[in-house]
Amino acid sequence: MQRKIIPDIVTGQxxxxxKVDTTVMDAAKKMASANIAAITVEDDDGKLxxxxxxxxxxxxxxxxGLNAETTSVLDVMTKNPDxxxxxxxxxxxxxxxxxxxxxxxxxxxxxKCVAMVSVRDLYKAAKEQLEENIRETEAFVFGDxxxx
Amino acid sequence: MQRKIIPDIVTGQxxxxxKVDTTVMDAAKKMASANIAAITVEDDDGKLxxxxxxxxxxxxxxxxGLNAETTSVLDVMTKNPDxxxxxxxxxxxxxxxxxxxxxxxxxxxxxKCVAMVSVRDLYKAAKEQLEENIRETEAFVFGDxxxx
Numbered sequence: 001m002q003r004k005i006i007p008d009i010v011t012g013q014x015x016x017x018x019k020v021d022t023t024v025m026d027a028a029k030k031m032a033s034a035n036i037a038a039i040t041v042e043d044d045d046g047k048l049x050x051x052x053x054x055x056x057x058x059x060x061x062x063x064x065g066l067n068a069e070t071t072s073v074l075d076v077m078t079k080n081p082d083x084x085x086x087x088x089x090x091x092x093x094x095x096x097x098x099x100x101x102x103x104x105x106x107x108x109x110x111x112k113c114v115a116m117v118s119v120r121d122l123y124k125a126a127k128e129q130l131e132e133n134i135r136e137t138e139a140f141v142f143g144d145x146x147x148x
Numbered sequence: 149m150q151r152k153i154i155p156d157i158v159t160g161q162x163x164x165x166x167k168v169d170t171t172v173m174d175a176a177k178k179m180a181s182a183n184i185a186a187i188t189v190e191d192d193d194g195k196l197x198x199x200x201x202x203x204x205x206x207x208x209x210x211x212x213g214l215n216a217e218t219t220s221v222l223d224v225m226t227k228n229p230d231x232x233x234x235x236x237x238x239x240x241x242x243x244x245x246x247x248x249x250x251x252x253x254x255x256x257x258x259x260k261c262v263a264m265v266s267v268r269d270l271y272k273a274a275k276e277q278l279e280e281n282i283r284e285t286e287a288f289v290f291g292d293x294x295x296x
Contacts (some may be wrong), residue, residue: 028210035205054202056187062205062216063176067212123271130278136281141289 005093005107006086010115011126017042018052018088022069024061024076027052038104040113041077047111050077053104081139083108090129095123153241153255154234157273160265165190165261166200172209172216172224175200186252188261189225191293195259201252231256232265242270254286 003009017040020029030039031054041050052073060076061068082100084093084107097105097119107115151157166175166187178187179202189198200221208224209216230248232255234242245253245267255263 003234021153025210025213028206032207032211035207036185054206058176058202058205059180059183062173062210063180065217068210084252119268120271123268123275126276130275130282134278134282134285137285137289141285 003090003125003142004086005084005088005090005117006115009090009093009121010107010117013115015040015113015115018073018074020044020049022073024057024066024071024073027073028057028068030053036116037118038116039107040116040146041073044102044114048081048083048106048108048113050074050078051081051104051106055103081106083113086114090125091134093117094119094126097122103115151231151238151273151277152234152264153236153238154263157238157241157269158255158265161263163188163261163264166221168192168197168220168222170221172200172205172214172219172221175221176205184264185266185276186264188254188264189221190261193233196229196231196254196256196261199229199254200225200250203251206248212244231261233257234262238270238273241265242267242274245270 016030016034016036018030020041020043027039030035036055038051040048041052043049054074057079061071081094082105084105086107086109093105096102103119105117106113107117164178164182164184166178168191169190175187179185186199186201188196189200191197202293204224204244209219230244232251232253234255234257237261241253244250253265255265
């Protein structure tokens, strides 16, 4: 069966997000305390407006010599990121991530972020799906379901 | 057939490494220009002594308010990281990465780093291996190799 982003890949996640007035240093603290690689940025209505990752912090702040304590997440985030819907399939999501070289994608409902999916979550699901296919093929071949 | 780290998973990589006197900012620049998430740190004899990742920069430098321009990679790298050998299997490497939650592992020969493997490289290989298994099982079942 085709797996959907919610609930098959992720479910019951705590969403870690930054506000428009969050500094890069505070975003890094949030990422560090949750041990995650990316957080979303939302406006005052809670709508998703961007995403900021460890890569953005490394490449757009540290490598550029910016001061993380005074730089706003608004200046280094990726604006209006691609998103998934809860009903998207795991396969479609993985294809999108591979083709654009993303490692994380926010899942939104009515413009608000309800989950974050990583390429690792998706590979894991894809691997499980393939293993299930193998088990089913073998079960068919060796007949343990058909009394052969 | 069991896939080996070199040459089945990675081959002909350019190794990006920092020296003992590299600052975090310069390490970030190297990572940014190669668009990679981790680089190795080597001593004056070229031996691997550590690894520094985007996560280390985010969590150990930016979140802590350290100055990347004056902080040495020696102070924030992971010392004496686990490594792979070129002859290790992809499956063993993936298991090690999953159990310890690594995203990158250096591959060493005589103490020197000869490649860097990411969990993404390994998932990709594992997926291809499973797909190959399915094709082989199907070929056996539906007999295109045995003239059934």
